[in-house]
Amino acid sequence: xxxxxxxxxxxxxxxxxxxxxxxxxxxxxxxxxxxxxxxxxxxxxxxxxxxxxxxxxxxxxxxxxxxxxxxxxxxxxxxxxxxxxxxxxxxxxxxxxxxxxxxxxxxxxxxxxxxxxxxxxxxxxxxxxxxxxxxxxxxxxxxxxxx
Numbered sequence: 001x002x003x004x005x006x007x008x009x010x011x012x013x014x015x016x017x018x019x020x021x022x023x024x025x026x027x028x029x030x031x032x033x034x035x036x037x038x039x040x041x042x043x044x045x046x047x048x049x050x051x052x053x054x055x056x057x058x059x060x061x062x063x064x065x066x067x068x069x070x071x072x073x074x075x076x077x078x079x080x081x082x083x084x085x086x087x088x089x090x091x092x093x094x095x096x097x098x099x100x101x102x103x104x105x106x107x108x109x110x111x112x113x114x115x116x117x118x119x120x121x122x123x124x125x126x127x128x129x130x131x132x133x134x135x136x137x138x139x140x141x142x143x144x145x146x147x
Contacts, residue, residue: 001068001069002059002068002069002070002071003068003069003070003071004070004071004073005070005071005072005073005142006073006075006079007072007073007074007075007140008074008075008076008078008140009074009139009140010056010058010072010073010074011056011058012117012139012140013072013138013139013140014056014057014058014059014060014072015116015117016113016116016117016118016138016139017060017070017072017138018060019112019113019116020087020089020113020116020118020138020144021060021062021067021070021087021089022062022063023060023061023062023063023067023070024060024061024063025056025057025059025060026057026059026060026061026069027057028054028057034054034055034056035053035054035055035057035058036049036053036054036055037054038054039054050074053074058071058072058073058074059071059072060072079140079141079142082143083142083143086142086143086144086145087144087145088144088145088147089109089144089145089146089147090147091105091106091108091109091146091147092105092106092132092133092147093105095130099127099130099131099132102132103125103132106132106133106134106146106147109146110134110136110146113136113146117138117139118136118137118138118139119136119137120134120135120136121134121135121136121137121143122134122135123135133145133146133147134146
């Protein structure tokens, strides 16, 4: 399985989401210096590759091999509406972990991701519900939650 995310700057998205998910940029298949060189070797016509495509990794992978590959596909049009899907980064540890500990874990992750280029949309601080979470946006405006 692969998750494909349309974007305008794959290199920026690779750097951000590798940081956010604990993934790594996917190296090109063995024997090829770049993905572009690999695509050329398997017969992808040059006219199908935008300038710079494949010169740097445009996908990320889970180094443990458990999660899906994520490919950031460059598209010409900008994002114009709210996501119909989003990531939930579950860093708190679940309801068995005390709320104050979960909140600290969420805050630390939010701080790290803001430094990596994310924006905080809102903080959900609802102790009566046992909830502390953050709604955020990645560098291209895609929404995600840190829980």
